[in-house]
Amino acid sequence: MxxxxxxxxxxxxxxxxxxxxxxxxxxxxxxxxxxxxxxxxAAIFFLTPTNDTSLEGIWKELQVHKGLTYEPNTHTTxxxxxxxxxxxxxxx
Numbered sequence: 001m002x003x004x005x006x007x008x009x010x011x012x013x014x015x016x017x018x019x020x021x022x023x024x025x026x027x028x029x030x031x032x033x034x035x036x037x038x039x040x041x042a043a044i045f046f047l048t049p050t051n052d053t054s055l056e057g058i059w060k061e062l063q064v065h066k067g068l069t070y071e072p073n074t075h076t077t078x079x080x081x082x083x084x085x086x087x088x089x090x091x092x
Contacts, residue, residue: 011039013065013087017047020061025054031077041067041088046079055083 010031018084020026029047049055062068067089073082 007037007039009065009087010034010037010043013040013043013045016062017035017045020058024050025058025061026050028080028081030079040065041086043087044078045085046073046081047083047085048081049083051085 014031017029021029027048027050029045031037031043031045034043045088047058049058059068059070062070062085065087067087068085069087070083070085070090073079073084
């Protein structure tokens, strides 16, 4: 059983988001309730790109993590960042 707050798949996505921030594609990102998560498929990440032209590059980069789904963040109760990102799409 994975330790709460120490899930390797979540750590990998977090590191990738930090790399995208360093590359100038992502302005900011967050992961609410991180310490409660025990698997990547339950995680909901939020991000804001540096600009809308960065989006294609961000999605291409994040596709290396299985199950990528994303949508505009219309419910800002968990985060005010622009995009909601998850890794729980059914395998086709």
